[in-house]
Amino acid sequence: MGAVHIPRLVISAPHGRSGKTTVAIGLAAAFARRGLRVQPFKKGPDYIDPSWLGEAAGRPCRNLDLFLMDADRALETVACACQSADLALVEGAHGLYDGLDGDGANSTARLARLLQAPVVLVVDATRMTQSVAALVLGFRDFDPGVQLAGVIANQVSSPRHRAKLADALARHTGIPLLGALPRDPSLSIPDRHLGLVPRDEDDGLLPVVERVRAAVEASVDVEALLGLARGAPALPVGPHCPERMPPAQVRLAIARDRAFTFYYMENIEALRAAGAELVCLDTLGDGALPDVDGLYLGGGFPEMFLDELEANEALRADIRAAVGEGLPVYAECAGLMYLARRIAWRGRSAAMVGALPCDVEVTERPQGHGYVRARVTGANPCFPVGTELRGHEFHYSRVVNLGPARFAYRLERGQGVADGRDGLVVGNVLAAYTHLHAAGTAGWAESLVAQARAHQARRPAREAR
Structure with a gap:
């Protein structure tokens, strides 16, 4: 088996509705604006989040799911999709350790371990200051095999709020605050009974990608995240990718x-x-x-x-x-x-x-x-x-x-x-x-x-x- 070097990041959260999709969309667009070829992935079987991640990155998003496919096929999917990419950006699902059973099977954490990828935790910081440190410590120590490399706070009310969050993380965890998105309803994509409105259903919603990109670039240390991604080790996988499609029958x-x-x-x-x-x-x-x-x-x-x-x-x-x-x-x-x-x-x-x-x-x-x-x-x-x-x-x-x-x-x-x-x-x-x-x-x-x-x-x- 060979090895391939793919800079990569996993964007996760303590729970759903924390803002990880918003952050992932903004990062994909921000990296792409820097001239990087970003290959987005979505953990889980979802169709809707990938439609927005693909729009932001400028190339189709792919799903990684350890229930629907085995580990070797997941690695092969990443390696093949990233042959012409500079960066793999993986959006998790639910909370970082949430899976099908008590062992966390099929969790984002399990996928991050398989990919040997650094994890950035998106935390909804509404009405929270020092408690962010206790939360992050728990996620860091729950599974030492998961590389929790940084935090991005969401729903931050003011520069003072951001400073308190950064101080708490630095003082108690050693994990850096790499960004703080402000409270801003204009950064949200409308949703309904099955989740967000799909990207292909209403072109009138597309400006939200640009708004999210601008907000991420203004409030997140994109270069530090890129450095984390580039520090990921080579993946032990030899891709078996079809070189060309056969003639249609x-x-x-x-x-x-x-x-x-x-x-x-x-x-x-x-x-x-x-x-x-x-x-x-x-x-x-x-x-x-x-x-x-x-x-x-x-x-x-x-x-x-x-x-x-x-x-x-x-x-x-x-x-x-x-x-x-x-x-x-x-x-x-x-x-x-x-x-x-x-x-x-x-x-x-x-x-x-x-x-x-x-x-x-x-x-x-x-x-x-x-x-x-x-x-x-x-x-x-x-x-x-x-x-x-x-x-x-x-x-x-x-x-x-x-x-x-x-x-x-x-x-x-x-x-x-x-x-x-x-x-x-x-x-x-x-x-x-x-x-x-x-x-x-x-x-x-x-x-x-x-x-x-x-x-x-x-x-x-x-x-x-």
Whole structure:
């Protein structure tokens, strides 16, 4: 095994809602403005924070999750993504030591140890002065294997407040205060039921990145953070990165618009590596399905665009007809919702594709939230029976009025569609609430492309009829 040198930082916090996303966005933009090629990462399965980190850095953000992928694949992801980068910036999730169990499995701390990366703790300093030292001491000593290298205070009320925080840290911890962001509502990105509003949904929100960058540059020691990143040791990993994509054998439509924004870069790359040309589909504006051999519908917020989705009757009818003719379709969460007969939300009901024998109701409370362990128990277009899958779900919607249907997955952890089952199968459609990551789901992309190739081979005979 070789080694690669990648300057890197992990941005974490004592708990969620401390401001680490704001700090990470600001740092990514500030480093990029200095001419550095910043590769952002997000710990965990989240799609929304990565959309903003990618915007700030100017290159797609990638996810690192030790539940969805093993440690070797996580290291390989970092090494491959950073081949053309000067700096890796990793935003943690929840609190630094929060994980799936009492051992902190899948925590940001576990990831930081794997990456041998210095950690900067973002602390919400609201109504806090000397207590910051006690808090930071606890985080420093909880796991000596984690290199807690600095603190950035958030919600700081005044220069005097900042001075007290810095003095407490210097006097009791020896860990430097590397920044103090002021209280400023203009630095916040609006949020709603699943978190922040995704970057691709509203271009009117983009100026917040510039505001956050300016605030970070004015109140954070960016050069000191860069020095910490450059002091990280070489990573013991030999990247196995594809040098070039093979020629495309099939064409897959992929819904990429304001309603469908949740896709992992690794999933897109895995499909291309398996021989797919990806053709973007706008479910809000395109009047017909392109000439394709399959369809990939990812996650997003179709409930926010009910009128526009319903108004595009021509596309909905085209997709429904293609499904009836055997088009392979892989759909996750929002994709499942779109393929249903109708979506109902807050007194409004709108017609959708109608390819699945069910309706969908969006509620005011989560219907499924967390990691998923599944076993494939039913025939489906993508996975052999007996396959074990790991994924995640986060949805406020639920399937109602379900007619006769087959399920592909039995869940050992998670909610899915109903009664511990997920993965509705209708013809060559596999539609589930479970999101899968290609880095931890062997064969997914290859199976979808194989289905598309088989459909492609059948098409001349079908068109001749």
